[in-house]
Amino acid sequence: MSHTQTLDLAPSTSRWPQWLFVIALIYLLISAVSLIGTGFKVATGGQAQQLFSFASNPYVGLVIGIVATALIQSSSTVTSLIVGMVAGGLPVAIAVPMIMGSNVGTTLTNTLVSLGHVRSKDEFRRAFSAATVHDFFNLLAVLIFLPLEIAFGLLERSAEALASLLVGSSNYSMSGLNFMKTLTQPAVTMLEGVANLLPGIFASIAMVVIGLVVIFLAITQIGRLLKVLMIGRAKAILHSAIGRGPLTGIASGTLVTVLVQSSSTTTSLMVPLAGAGTFSLKQIYPFMLGANIGTTVTALLAATAVSGAVAVHALEIALVHVLFNVFSVALIFGVPFLRNMPLYGAEWLGALAAERKIYAAAWVLGVFFVLPLALIAITSFV
Amino acid sequence: MDDLSRLSKEELQAILDETEQHIADIRSELKHREEREQHQAVDALELHLERSKVNWGEVKAFFQQVLAELRSGSR
Numbered sequence: 001m002s003h004t005q006t007l008d009l010a011p012s013t014s015r016w017p018q019w020l021f022v023i024a025l026i027y028l029l030i031s032a033v034s035l036i037g038t039g040f041k042v043a044t045g046g047q048a049q050q051l052f053s054f055a056s057n058p059y060v061g062l063v064i065g066i067v068a069t070a071l072i073q074s075s076s077t078v079t080s081l082i083v084g085m086v087a088g089g090l091p092v093a094i095a096v097p098m099i100m101g102s103n104v105g106t107t108l109t110n111t112l113v114s115l116g117h118v119r120s121k122d123e124f125r126r127a128f129s130a131a132t133v134h135d136f137f138n139l140l141a142v143l144i145f146l147p148l149e150i151a152f153g154l155l156e157r158s159a160e161a162l163a164s165l166l167v168g169s170s171n172y173s174m175s176g177l178n179f180m181k182t183l184t185q186p187a188v189t190m191l192e193g194v195a196n197l198l199p200g201i202f203a204s205i206a207m208v209v210i211g212l213v214v215i216f217l218a219i220t221q222i223g224r225l226l227k228v229l230m231i232g233r234a235k236a237i238l239h240s241a242i243g244r245g246p247l248t249g250i251a252s253g254t255l256v257t258v259l260v261q262s263s264s265t266t267t268s269l270m271v272p273l274a275g276a277g278t279f280s281l282k283q284i285y286p287f288m289l290g291a292n293i294g295t296t297v298t299a300l301l302a303a304t305a306v307s308g309a310v311a312v313h314a315l316e317i318a319l320v321h322v323l324f325n326v327f328s329v330a331l332i333f334g335v336p337f338l339r340n341m342p343l344y345g346a347e348w349l350g351a352l353a354a355e356r357k358i359y360a361a362a363w364v365l366g367v368f369f370v371l372p373l374a375l376i377a378i379t380s381f382v
Numbered sequence: 383m384d385d386l387s388r389l390s391k392e393e394l395q396a397i398l399d400e401t402e403q404h405i406a407d408i409r410s411e412l413k414h415r416e417e418r419e420q421h422q423a424v425d426a427l428e429l430h431l432e433r434s435k436v437n438w439g440e441v442k443a444f445f446q447q448v449l450a451e452l453r454s455g456s457r
Binding site (some may be wrong): 073112113115116118161227231232234235238239242243255265268269271272273276279356357358360361 | 413417419420421423424425427428430431432434435436437440441443444445447448451452
């Protein structure tokens with residue numbers, strides 16, 4: 001293909017310092033997850049289940065995931081934090097709705113990007129539809145899988161079986177060798193030393209806070225660097241997906257997201273392309289779904305930080321994230337009736353919002369803030 | 383319609399085949415142009431990446447427009 005031939009696909013030798021920096025940041029990310037696990041365990045005094053009993057209502061967990069991700073604007077940070085908290089004793093059952101919520105919360109970023117196209121009515125309609133097709137899909141996924149999770153523990157049981165299989169058959173840092181623990185120990189000890197400057201329980205709370213800040217900074221910086229380092233490969237993947245079917249779209253969305261380690265980047269990238277009319281809503285829709293799957297790599301990476309008896313639970317929650325997104329794509333995209341629902345919803349809302357901006361504002365504030373809080377209020381009193 | 387009624391079945395079939403071929407050619411040309419534009423957009427991915435960041439100034443401008451819309455609606 002002529003378009004890809006012009007790309008610089010070979011890794012440049014002058015880029016090795018940037019690659020070393022990426023490796024160092026991944027190392028910091030993994031260390032920070034380990035730090036959160038330790039801090040959370042000490043801070044809760046091994047009573048995480050009792051302390052988080054308020055979140056045993058799955059709707060509360062869901063809302064925590066939505067609002068936290070919408071505010072931090074990074075689902076990778078929130079899912080890594082959840083992995084760390086599970087390593088520190090948070091029950092997987094409480095964490096599952098939080099993971100689902102983070103999937104919904106992350107779609108706020110591309111919706112906010114679409115608001116920038118407000119000056120042109122048609123462009124705004126296309127851009128807002130492109131952003132909200134992701135919202136509709138993720139909301140539909142929660143509507144289907146949260147009741148299944150409450151009733152049967154579908155994701156938790158599937159992830160538990162898969163995690164047991166993986167831990168039993170490989171040395172995924174969970175074996176007796178604890179390879180990752182040994183590797184991250186110096187950084188964890190250093191960060192613990194900083195937190196331990198504070199007295200008593202504040203030290204362990206500081207560990208969680210420091211861990212969260214380090215994860216956020218590491219993920220943000222990794223994303224920035226990978227955008228530069230991987231742009232050539234991302235272009236090649238996108239070029240090869242043009243003119244192909246939706247499965248190629250899903251695969252390319254997954255691959256590009258794995259390369260840049262940010263679903264917000266890949267889904268937001270589609271907004272101006274759809275706004276300009278270069279790609280249709282139907283063409284970008286599978287790409288958005290691929291981004292959902294690709295972003296789950298970060299939680300898997302974070303789970304490698306955890307060793308010992310809780311390692312299997314950390315892997316379990318990371319696999320919940322993977323399975324939730326794989327199952328959602330397989331079910332919703334696999335069934336034609338369900339597949340078209342996010343498309344119809346996004347087209348309808350886009351047309352409505354282009355006529356009156358208040359509908360777009362109501363969607364943004366309603367879905368990401370008002371509705372979640374109302375859900376907590378309703379389920380607390382009923 | 384009068385012209386068509388004078389044509390034989392074979393001639394009508396030939397016109398239909400030719401028209402269908404024309405439509406297929408037009409569809410193919412449209413698809414080709416659409417894909418060419420998409421390849422060009424991907425070539426300029428760096429520019430689109432710049433436009434894919436949340437611009438809080440634009441978000442603020444959007445909500446100001448919403449408020450203006452609400453005020454004008456209440457009058």
